[in-house]
Amino acid sequence: MTSAPILRTREDADSGRHPEFGRLIRDEVADTVICHMCGHAFRSLGAHVRAHGMTAAEYREEYGLLRSRALSARSFAQQQADDRRARYLASKEVQKRFGAGREMARSGELTRRRRAVAREQADPQELRRVRQETLADGRRTQARTADDRTADALSAAGFTDLAEALRTLYADRHHSIEETARILALGRGKLRRLLTEHGIAVRPAGHNSGSGRRSRVQLNDRAAAQRVGTHDIGEWLSEQSAQGVSLRQLATATGRSVPWVTARLHRR
Structure with missing residues (x-):
């Protein structure tokens, strides 16, 4: 089957579109692919080149x-896939023959061969670009998700501005880094x-304010409560102690001393 060029307009033919x-x-x-060399459109570049x-x-x-990249229009690639399936x-x-290939895939032989070839050949430009774009998209998505969490946390804490929240919680109320990070849904770093x-000056390690100590106590209490599945750790400890649970058992259950x-x- 011959692949004659399929050009959408005369202007395309004259100017040539070079990817x-x-x-x-x-x-x-037009359901075609564009040739890098001549800029014309074809159903199959594999035959044209x-x-x-x-x-x-x-x-x-x-x-x-990419070495696995189909150099053909989508309909042409689908037609080829249908023909191969029929054969x-x-x-x-x-x-x-396909059964032998599947057995190699199951045993891991195909993976080993692919890695061996990959070590000998440099990654094509398209593969590097795809990897970079995927990584960049993932980072942007993570950043957006983190920003959304912080925006929700700001609103829940009654703030509309991040700088104001930082000054109020950390500088004015002397919350610890851990407690401020928890309230604003931020990582400590x-x-x-x-x-x-x-x-805003970061307090040196070991500097304890009354508010900071109280916030750490609250964090520890909250962590212990979550561990045993209660909202009030003091009440839970009292109930367990009244039932005869030892101090050591309570310490183990809460993860504290x-x-x-x-x-x-x-x-x-």
């Missing part, structure tokens, strides 16, 4: 495309960076 290195352009309207004295593999390498179903010999960016349990019980 950039490492990118394959499909014209979804012979006119440029190249094989499909050489073309992919020359223009930084597979009609031929016991073909099925036998990011919180420290934000404090510095907004000109025996003196911590004793202090909470006496607080009641």
Whole structure:
């Protein structure tokens, strides 16, 4: 089957649309792909590039495309896939050959061969670009999700401005780094960076304010309560103690020390 060029307009034919290195352009309207060399549109570049004295593999390498990239329009690729499936179903010999390939895949041999080839060959430009774009998209998504969590936390805490929240919670109320980070749904490292960016001095390690100590006590109480599945850790400890549970057992259950349990019980 010959692949004659399919050009959408005379202007396209005259100007020639040359895709950039490492990118394959499909014209979804005309259902064609664009040749990097001549800029014309074809249903199958694999057949066309012979006119440029190249094989499909050489073309992919020359223009930084994935080795697995189909050099054809979507409908043409689907037609080829349907033809291959029909040949597979009609031929016991073909099925036998595919069976050997599936066995290699199950045993991991195909993966080992692919890795060996990958070590010998540099990644094509398109693969590097795809990886970079995927990584960048993932980072942007994570950043948006984190920003949304912080915006919700700001609103829940009664703030409309992050700088105001940082000054109020950390500088004025003397909350600890841990408690401020929890309230604003921030990581501690990011919180420290934000404090510095907004000109708020980070207290040195070991500096204890009354508010800071209270916030750490609250964090410990909250963590113990979550561990045993209660909202009031003091009440839970009292109930368990009244039922004869030992101090050591209570300490193990809450993940705290025996003196911590004793202090909470006496607080009641």
